[in-house]
Amino acid sequence: MKLITLLCLMSFSLLSYSQTSNQSNSIKREHIKSISVVAPAWSGYTNTDGSGVYWDVIRAIYEPMGINVKTKNIPWNRAMKMVSKYHTYNAILGEYITSDEPLLFPAYSIDTEYMSLLSKNNSANKFNGLASLAGKKVGWIKDYDVIAEEKRNFELVEFRGIDQGIEFLNSGRIDYLIDDWDEIAAAMKQYNMSTQAYTVDPMPEGKAIFAAFSDNQISRELIKIYNERIPVLARSGELSKIYEKWDNAEMPKMIVNLSN
Numbered sequence: 001m002k003l004i005t006l007l008c009l010m011s012f013s014l015l016s017y018s019q020t021s022n023q024s025n026s027i028k029r030e031h032i033k034s035i036s037v038v039a040p041a042w043s044g045y046t047n048t049d050g051s052g053v054y055w056d057v058i059r060a061i062y063e064p065m066g067i068n069v070k071t072k073n074i075p076w077n078r079a080m081k082m083v084s085k086y087h088t089y090n091a092i093l094g095e096y097i098t099s100d101e102p103l104l105f106p107a108y109s110i111d112t113e114y115m116s117l118l119s120k121n122n123s124a125n126k127f128n129g130l131a132s133l134a135g136k137k138v139g140w141i142k143d144y145d146v147i148a149e150e151k152r153n154f155e156l157v158e159f160r161g162i163d164q165g166i167e168f169l170n171s172g173r174i175d176y177l178i179d180d181w182d183e184i185a186a187a188m189k190q191y192n193m194s195t196q197a198y199t200v201d202p203m204p205e206g207k208a209i210f211a212a213f214s215d216n217q218i219s220r221e222l223i224k225i226y227n228e229r230i231p232v233l234a235r236s237g238e239l240s241k242i243y244e245k246w247d248n249a250e251m252p253k254m255i256v257n258l259s260n
Contacts, residue, residue: 027221055069092212
């Protein structure tokens with residue numbers, strides 16, 4: 001009889017431990033009071049004053065759910081490390097889903113990015129599509145992964161920022177510089193780079209960019225909220241108003257289709 005009682009008590013204890021363990025491994029939505037999101041300072045997208053299309057989209061997703069959105073501008077490489085490695089912040093904006101970093105992604109992208117290619121005006125480096133890159137030296141910002149590794153038929157030279165990229169282009173260290181059109185246009189204006197000496201060509205394909213989250217339980221619940229709220233915001237027309245207000249980002253086609 002004592003043995004049966006002891007076994008029953010042990011079974012009850014194990015069941016209680018299992019239930020407690022499962023509860024500790026999950027995060028209840030009502031316990032999440034804030035989300036911290038980082039990105040470099042991109043004009044019109046993630047402004048330092050907290051305005052911008054990306055910041056506005058994130059706020060529209062979470063703040064009606066009682067979750068305060070905290071934004072911070074940090075250079076890309078450091079921001080990525082603080083999200084993917086140290087989990088200091090919950091999410092980073094502007095990452096590709098093909099990232100090699102240990103990140104979690106929602107079902108919906110936040111924008112479609114069309115990169116541009118800057119080159120000096122000479123016949124040797126005339127751009128006529130991706131085939132033109134074969135055997136050339138192509139540069140982009142470190143860890144951007146603009147073209148998948150298996151599709152590269154060129155030598156990749158990474159640089160820290162657009163300023164260093166311009167130096168590499170002018171010194172002949174690279175033949176082509178690839179970056180966001182806004183960044184290239186701003187750099188050309190800053191350095192008085194004439195269109196008679198340089199050419200800017202659009203890259204042929206746009207790439208979906210995402211809000212990427214730290215790999216943890218809180219992020220999993222935040223992503224569930226993200227995936228639930230995007231269709232609601234699309235159907236209500238609120239997302240369209242945000243993208244139209246800023247007119248510098250493209251609402252992804254997948255989200256546009258949700259509102260039809």
